[in-house]
Amino acid sequence: MDVVTAIKKIIAGYLENEALTDVMHATYTGTGLRLDDRPNEIPAEFVDIPLALQSAEATVSGEFTAEVSVDGGAATEKTVRLNQAKVTITRGLAAGDRVTVVRQRGGQRYSIIDRTGD
Known part of the structure; x- marks a missing residue:
């Protein structure tokens, strides 16, 4: 393996482990979030809901x-x-509402940005 290929593998591994912030779409379930591309629900204790989306x-x-x-x-x-x-x-989030979500960089916390209206 040449040096350039080795450096590319190291950088790719670092970025994968670093888990950079992602913008995603999800459905609020009332007890957490179900991300569009993931089978498991994110529990509410890992989700930040802005005051504008709380009752x-x-x-x-x-x-x-x-x-x-x-x-x-x-x-x-x-x-x-x-x-x-x-x-x-104000009407808070209701089960079934579609939302846009940001995942914290390198963490397990998610922040809801807004309803998407989908």
């Missing part, structure tokens, strides 16, 4: 004015009074 719930009280339309009819302005009403501000 945020709050209790709201107050008086609000809103335009209300029933069955596509004309909108009418209504005043709504809420007293300790529970609301969800």
Whole structure:
């Protein structure tokens, strides 16, 4: 084996072991991630979910004015009074959502970037 071939093998082995960061697509299962190219599920404890993809719930009280339309009819302005009403501000991930994922360089952690809409 010549020196150039030996160096190429060493570099290829290093890069394979280094496990550089990858961008992948996956399905959120509710208990983890199922990557498109892997048979095993990644457990939730190895997955970072951004706050924008987590549910945020709050209790709201107050008086609000809103335009209300029933069955596509004309909108009418209504005043709504809420007293300790529970609301969800953002929808978190649901089982079956398609997501784009980045794998941590050289590690076992995965970070969800966003929903893909597939």
